[in-house]
Amino acid sequence: MVRAAPAPPAPQGAPRRWHQVRRGGFIATLLCLAALLVWGAGEWAEQSERDAQWDNLRRLGEVQALALRGVATRYNYLPFTTAQHPLVRQLLQQPSSQAVRDAANAYLQAVNQHAGSDMLYVMDPQGLTLASSNWDTPNSFVHQNYGNRPYFRDALAGQTGRFYGVGKTTGEPGLFVSAPVVDAGRVIGVVAVKVRMEPISDPWAQLRDPVFVTDERGIVFLGSVPSWLYRTSQPLPTPLVQQLQHNEQYGTGWTPRAVPWTLRPQDDPPGAELRLDGTGGKSYLAFEEKLPDLGWTLTVTADSRVVALARQQAWALATLASGLLVLGALYWQLRERRLAENRLARIELEQRVQERTHALQQAQAFRQSMEDSLLVGMRARDLEGRIVYVNAAMCDMVGYRADELIGQLPPYPYWHPDELDRHWNDSDTVLAGNAFPQGRENRLRHRDGSDVYTMFYTTRLIDGSGQHIGWMSSVVNITAQKRAEEQQQQRETQLQRVQRVITVGEMASTLAHELNQPLAALVNYAAAARALAAQGKIGPLRDSLEALSTQALRAADIVGRIRRWVRQHPESREPCDLSAIVEQSLELLLRAEARRQGIPVRVEQAGAPLSVNADRVLLEQVVINLGLNALQAMQTHQPPPGGHELRLRIAAEDGQALVQVLDRGPGLPPGIAERLFEPFFTTRSDGLGLGLNICRSIIESMGGQLQARNREGGGAVFEIRLPCPPPPRMPPRHDLRHCPHRR
Known part of the structure; x- marks a missing residue:
């Protein structure tokens, strides 16, 4: 391509350069002042919003703490007052009297309903509930033992007990307040009341930001987020965990789990930052209100995004104001520059027109060369289906010239006459807006009458302004591939x-x-x-x-x-005794055949009975076949000095059961041993060559192996290896019917 000649430099003098330097310095100073204004406005807005949020949190914490303290201390009087009633003392002195129990249950039920508490009950010195306000409900406290609860132990020691935990009987959390029952200076029992904290915690769920309460150990036991309940905000020592589990304060199966957030104190009082775990976790401003009389800490939070939003809004306003100032200052400079640019524009326009014309000519020539070199056919159609462009590859594919195809409407001359309906359907589908970008196979008819198999890939044709003006198809010739697939x-x-x-x-x-x-x-x-x-x-x-x-x-x-x-x-598997299988094989055919040939048969049994999971009949056939092969091999072989013999050996080795068939025949020559188990391979004129191949297939179908090797002293050894069944999990002693373990 021809490079454009550089534009002639504009004449510049010393006065013009001095004015440009002054304008540049003025703009830089103006931008610095604007940036400083934007930054200062953001910092001021952030600090103001943060102070306002802390004030709101402080007031919210005071209100919620007052409400929490009121609910927690509302029924402090009830256990002590109930403990003074003579009927309660009489119940603890006469626990076996049913009449006294009934009277006490009725009394506790009436007092509980009048006071509005959840449960009111009396326990003996061992923690056993003798009477309760819910005596007539399925979750009655009567006969339940709460001796492991701290509030019971505190009251038994003569003190007022207070304890928040999950109920052992109902499984519902609540605050337990207890008082001792004293008679003649001696504690004879405990009265306890259970107070539900839902009246104070339920409204928290309607708040936008989390609110929660932790005990003196840092365990969240009350809050607006259910998944945080009974989790620890700080590590707990093992003795304390064991004590909490013994007390069953937070349920029977409670184990310490960390809360899914981190609390970081801030540099400036009065609060901290609470950040949720995980990437992109939310951040909150957290204010803690101590309740020393209860041993609790109330934490209220506010989303810190409010502070960031205030800063961003301030930045936006300051940026807008600064932008207006900068725009006003730059406006007069733009007027001067526009006059100078207009003078240069005329010169540059003429030069660009020449460069653009030359570039278009070069691009057109390059595109035409590229399209002519493509092996993939290209076809473009307008929205009505009229062909507006084809490349040389497409013309070669169908045998028609470009001028013969351009301007054609369906049906096109290269459509195959046997598939006109398919071609019409594909064309209508594409023109309706449903292209085939994944490809569509079509059979075309070449001008010379031959069939051409192709893949059409069609997509929308978009012009330079983004308008849909037609459809562009890439056509790949797959005739050779189709013929290869058919072959x-x-x-x-x-x-x-x-x-x-x-x-x-x-x-x-x-x-x-x-x-x-x-x-x-x-x-x-x-x-x-x-x-x-x-x-x-x-x-x-x-x-x-x-x-x-x-x-x-x-x-x-x-x-x-x-x-x-x-x-x-799958064959029929069953536990089989190898000794019985060998004996049955001998009885069926082997012993009679060996007796007929005058060959002795010896059986070597294992030290203990061996059992395997196998198909009994097929395994017997394998043993018979191997035995007959051994007898036939010895029949045509000169007897050794010790004479012929057929030996069947049963043994166990490496967790497997072995059946060996040994003979004193000619053995296995190297050339024959390599092809011994091939189908249709035999050394006998009357053999089929399938026996050993079938035997190996049967043994392998049972999970075993069939191997062959030469025997020391002459002859051959055919060895069947089958896996032993696993031994019982906890037998009283080793079962001798199974194979021994590997030693």
């Missing part, structure tokens, strides 16, 4: 079809493999039954038929469990 979908469909075929084949192979063992047993038992029937041996024949029925049921059970397992349904 991917076709590949996924073919893959799913192949997976279904494989799954059906695996299930059929699994059923054939697992049913081979029960069916072999069925054939053997049927042959034995036929021979026994020919010989007329009814007893053995019945046993053979029963065993044959058992194997048939077992085959049905295997079919059902394998179906659930293939469908990934």
Whole structure:
């Protein structure tokens, strides 16, 4: 771009510079005086408002303290006066007399109603309430013991007691005043009155700012903010906390919690600043009125924002006044400057027109180059839907020239004939004011007849004055992406079809493999039954038929469990004794097969019975399958010097139950051991290659592991590891049926 030539400097002389310096100094002095005036006005207004707030708080504190003291001392006479009545002394001397109790209850009820107090009651020297004004209510004080209350202990010591706390029976707070009942110079009981403080505290809730009362320990027990009640304003020593909890002064479950504010004394009397905790917490002016006769402190507050508001108002007024003065002083300078500026304006205007014209030409050329290089199509329409602009990418996308598209109204020539309704609906929706900034997929028809898949992103077109003049759309060609997605979908469909075929084949192979063992047993038992029937041996024949029925049921059970397992349904888990499972596997097939091959079978039991949570039938099938594999491996192998043997070992190790199947066969060559558990891998000509793979899947579905390794001295070891169930939480002694803990 061509840079604008600098404007010629205006001629300046010494007199003009001197006048400018004087004007600058005058303006600076005037601004300093105005700032000083604004600051002084704010400080004066703040101090005046603060003094007024302190005066208001002082008067409010005196009024509230007088009202609080009046409510607190109104019934001081009542316990002492009641204690002088002969009926009260007679009740304490004859506590078991029902007639005296009834008379005392009626007397206390009448006195309480006449005086207007909350409760009036009499306690014996142990703190047990003998009579009460609320004797006929569900929350009667009668037979309640208040021996742990300080007001009872003070009166029992011969003094007047005063105590504010939460009622043990009703759960409602109040002020308790007590007096001793003296007979012949000896304290024989206590009379107490409960006074509710709500008449003085309820109006506080209507006040704009918080009001609260703390006791001599700094605990808030009365106030207009319920969430502050019974919280501490200062740390409490542990003995004092224990004493308060023993007295149950603020409820049964009371624990000390700090109030959500901080009280900071101010430099000038008479009050402090109360600031709520947290970021942006409010601040209050707090005035404390001591009540030494009650041991309480009344605190009244006022929002400190009132002081800040007064300062801000003063600043605003002072700023307005100062602004008027400054504006008046500057007005005459503006007139002089305007004359000089008008002279320079004509020169600068001509120069700016030339620079602006050149800049517009440069910007237009740059914008045109940028639009031509875009791969994203751009289309602009007016409010009626007429195309007013398209870039080169849009023209290449649909095969039409810009002059063929500009000025067109819907329907546009590139609309796909099979989706005209969709195009009309989208166009009407956008022209109605509902654009698609998130994108809208459309299929267009190229001029050569091919389909073009696009994404339209439409937003409002705004002119330089902010007026809505049409709609601008960005068009992205996604034809290649759509075709790639269609090809991917076709590949996924073919893959799913192949997976279904494989799954059906695996299930059929699994059923054939697992049913081979029960069916072999069925054939053997049927042959034995036929021979026994020919010989007329009814007893053995019945046993053979029963065993044959058992194997048939077992085959049905295997079919059902394998179906659930293939469908990934949860198997039936139950506590199983590993010794019983191994013995059942031997009885079903292994011992007979080993006897037929002349191979001895040895079982090594664990020191204690082992129990696991497993599917009994599937676990037996795994043991049978591993045992048959071991027998088949030894059948084709030359016997070692010690002879062949099939050994089944049950043990516990590291919180797991182990079942090991050991043989003296050829062992596991390295190339075969790595692929041993792969599906359809087998070293036998008549094998399917699914047995070990299915066994491992069954064991892993029970949370265990199936491992294989070579045995020392020749042969192989197949090891089943299953987790032991957790032991009972608090058994009297170790349960030997479970695996031992890791040592």
